[in-house]
Amino acid sequence: MNALSEESVAALIGWYDTHKRALPWREEVTPYRVWVSEIMLQQTRVEAAKGYFLRWADRFPTLISLAEASEEEVLKAWEGLGYYSRARNLHKAAKIVAEEYGGELPDSFDLLVKLPGIGVYTAGAILSIAFGTGEPAVDGNVLRVVSRLTADPFDITKNEVRASVASRLRPLMPAGRTSDFTQALFELGALICLPNTIPKCEECPMRAFCQGYRSGHPQDYPVKASKPEKRVVEMTVFVLSMDDKYAVRKRPAAGLLANLFELPNREGFLSEKEVSSLYKGEVTALPDAEHVFTHLIWRMKGYFVRLSAPPAEELIFASPRELEQGYPLPSAFSHYKKYCR
Numbered sequence: 001m002n003a004l005s006e007e008s009v010a011a012l013i014g015w016y017d018t019h020k021r022a023l024p025w026r027e028e029v030t031p032y033r034v035w036v037s038e039i040m041l042q043q044t045r046v047e048a049a050k051g052y053f054l055r056w057a058d059r060f061p062t063l064i065s066l067a068e069a070s071e072e073e074v075l076k077a078w079e080g081l082g083y084y085s086r087a088r089n090l091h092k093a094a095k096i097v098a099e100e101y102g103g104e105l106p107d108s109f110d111l112l113v114k115l116p117g118i119g120v121y122t123a124g125a126i127l128s129i130a131f132g133t134g135e136p137a138v139d140g141n142v143l144r145v146v147s148r149l150t151a152d153p154f155d156i157t158k159n160e161v162r163a164s165v166a167s168r169l170r171p172l173m174p175a176g177r178t179s180d181f182t183q184a185l186f187e188l189g190a191l192i193c194l195p196n197t198i199p200k201c202e203e204c205p206m207r208a209f210c211q212g213y214r215s216g217h218p219q220d221y222p223v224k225a226s227k228p229e230k231r232v233v234e235m236t237v238f239v240l241s242m243d244d245k246y247a248v249r250k251r252p253a254a255g256l257l258a259n260l261f262e263l264p265n266r267e268g269f270l271s272e273k274e275v276s277s278l279y280k281g282e283v284t285a286l287p288d289a290e291h292v293f294t295h296l297i298w299r300m301k302g303y304f305v306r307l308s309a310p311p312a313e314e315l316i317f318a319s320p321r322e323l324e325q326g327y328p329l330p331s332a333f334s335h336y337k338k339y340c341r
Helices: 006-019 031-041 046-059 063-068 071-078 085-100 120-130 140-150 159-172 178-191 211-215 272-278 320-326 331-337
Strands: 231-242 245-250 265-267 281-292 296-307 316-318
Touching (some): 006 178, 031 085, 031 120, 071 085, 120 178, 231 331, 245 320, 296 331
């Protein structure tokens, strides 16, 4: 049996009709909601994204409402999801669409990929799921499924491989069901054809068509290039308290976590004595913490300082309520933000 054929596609969609998960972005399918969900799901697990999506849809129910919001409102709604450039690009693109396309995302691949943050994959997802056009959306799940189905050990990090897989899927996309086909591939990769473990082949609707299954070693597909080792940065984070308010400051406009607020910090591990020389007040050591970025690891030592005099540096002091409502702190500081109460 042909791994990629009308028969295998029919089997996949039949399985999806029965087994698809109830997800908030599937309840009311619009180009805007598909776009937001796809951007959220980059670098974020589905379970983590669901609550954020519901809150986002409540706060910014339409593209126009997103375009009219301030950047700080947008970043606050994104707080904790990480990779904040995703939120900034959503905001920038919404403004462009509001100004140039009357608040409606265009149904053109060429126009979509010109918008900030929308690449080939996201454009394909918007077009196939929301507009019903025959443009594939090829992400890591889809690459893994196709690699195993065809027993092709291609390198999924290469752009030419993604383009090749898209060209193989394009003629198979069933008219009237492109949305279901695209999402069925995502679902199969998320629930059955799992990464970094033995896939659940006995439950797979495409097992009869799968050359990887026939080989007896489906987990050997696809090939993944080894990732470079992450750089480690040691830093000291300060929870500075004065008059029941807590200190934050804004990060630079460029670079990691640009324009977000942060707890005061210094690179390197400082001793309690060194902290006492920086700030006047009662110093208490907090537990160590670690935050992992894509290419970087922060290893953090923390101190709570109940200030007896204002610090020399320029800082913003905010109440816990103000911190929650107006100052988006990235999740990298969540280990210490909980002491601001």
